[in-house]
Amino acid sequence: MKKNIGLLWATAVATVMGISSANAQVKVPEEITTLMNKYTCSACHRVDARLVGPAYTDVAKKKYTNEKIVELIYKPVPANWPGYPPMAPMTQVPKPDALKLAAYINSLAPKAAKK
């Protein structure tokens, strides 16, 4: 009997893990995760959910150029996001890294725009 409970547990854990990894549809490249953590973006942003700041998928919908996103990282415009607290300027992010983050955010834009 004890053995069976152990087996049940193992099955339950495997199932839960299977479900959660299946749900993780947004696969963030490791380099991007590293940068987001390094510059603390991840403290306020999730890829596909509102946290302190907007989801990156929502930022992507604004169709900024990569350059424009870099500019907004250095000099946020809180008026673009009513209902959110203002983001602090993140001028410590070197431009090449900011561009990588911007390109990643834009890569989340909906592919075929429905007409």
Ligand code: HEC
């Ligand atoms: C302390 C919380 C916080 C941190 C840290 C933070 N953000 Fe934000 N971010 C926000 C909030 C809140 C907004 C919406 C209000 C605003 O734009 O000022 C926002 C908005 C944005 C926008 C949208 C700009 C616009 O005008 O549409 C981008 C892009 C963005 N953040 C990227 C980043 C990146 C990249 C980092 C890391 C380098 C970062 N954020 C770090 C809170 C944060």
